[in-house]
Amino acid sequence: MPPFPVTSYGIDYMPGDVPGPRARALVERDSQVIVPLGRVYPLVIDHAQGCEVWDVDGHRYLDLQAGIAVLAAGHSHPRLVQVAQAQLARFTHVAGTDFYNEPMIRAAEKLVSLMPGGQGWQVFFCNSGTEAIEASIKLARFVTRRQNIIAFYGAFHGRSYGSLSLTASKPHQRRGFFPLLPGSFHAFYANPYRPPLASDPARVSATCLDFIERQLFTTTCPPEETAAIVIEPIQGEGGYVVPAPGFLAGLRALCDRHGILLICDEVQSGVGRTGTMWAFEHEQIVPDIVASAKGLGGGLPIGAMLARDELARQWAPGAHGNTYGGNGLTCAVTHELLCMVEEELLANAASVGAQLIAGLQGLQARFPQIGDVRGRGLMIGLELIDPASGAPDHDLAEAVMVEAFRKGLLILTCGASTIRLCPPLVLTPAQADEAVQRLALALETCLAG
Ligand SMILES: Cc1ncc(COP(=O)(O)O)c(C=O)c1O
16 A cells, blocks of 8 residues: 555646655765666656555656666556466576576467467577667578678667667767677668658658668678668667658568568567557568567566567577576566556557647647647657748657656657657556647746746
């Protein structure tokens, strides 16, 4: 039970200071001992349930960021808590690369059943998104015996050296860390709202595909030395960008023409977030390798690389491995989470996501600063602009995020000026309405200021 009385605050009213005295004291203690890499806002969580979070001073927040798109079933879902407690009492860890355990096998079976065709895939478990990408890069290089990997401007694939070499969304992520992995190249993502290469908006996919075929392949990156193309089916950190129609299908065809593997990074967009198990399903393509993490663990750390059978079987014993992957506790929770995704969360993400997008489009009609509302399911972005020039308004996006926090709504930004909404997939219709109202208040306050 929450240690504070749970009050239903008025929609525009947050009592007392935010952060309050207990939060301020903890922020100060944190600053003495935790490496200071920059916090987004001073939320100090005390407890949480579903889509609601209470801080240490008793303030209630509606959570539309889910610990950066992680908590697919919301905070502390009773089904996951029960499974975790039972598994914790049984065993937790056995080193899944070296030994066997049933929770790991069940989680992998369930995951494979949710892949295209429901079979013919193998799973490698790790502990995070960046590790899933590292495994994908290594497998692609190993089986093709080629070196080059192509990713996209705006991409975020993680921060370990291989994945960082593909990450290209913000300069501070790379500054100070060069040289990166040789053989890493970048191409243009088919962003329909801000078409790259001054392309005709109707031809944005074709222009971006042509760039790879006619520029990259003919100048710096020979296709016969290219192992893989890595793509987020919806760009996450880069701004919640849904690619123009045909882009993913065009990439699939391009890869097939050149014997290049297609890797989909579903770390943020997968596990039901977009209303389908994987975001690539919206474009009817099938990749060769899929990287998953975030939502997969229901809040526990896990990553997974899924590869087509004939690729995965080529890895020699000892070619890759880790200590914690296939952890019994995490895999038991992952299995239960995947059952929930299949039974209820997919459908809820699709329907409440559509309602939320409609509500945000209503806001767009009121606020010319909302240049674009986009997304699928519960992966939704609002790009904030200067209405006079159409340029991204980074400062406004940051200000709205912080003001929303003061108004009891947890959101994040991404890209140059996008507000991202990635709530737990258990968000209710009433909570979606509440989120739109709180966001409107935050926008009004910022624009008045
Ligand atoms: C698409 C994508 N790939 C990879 C990662 C890296 O995941 P992790 O932070 O778990 O290493 C992220 C994290 O935000 C991501 O959004």
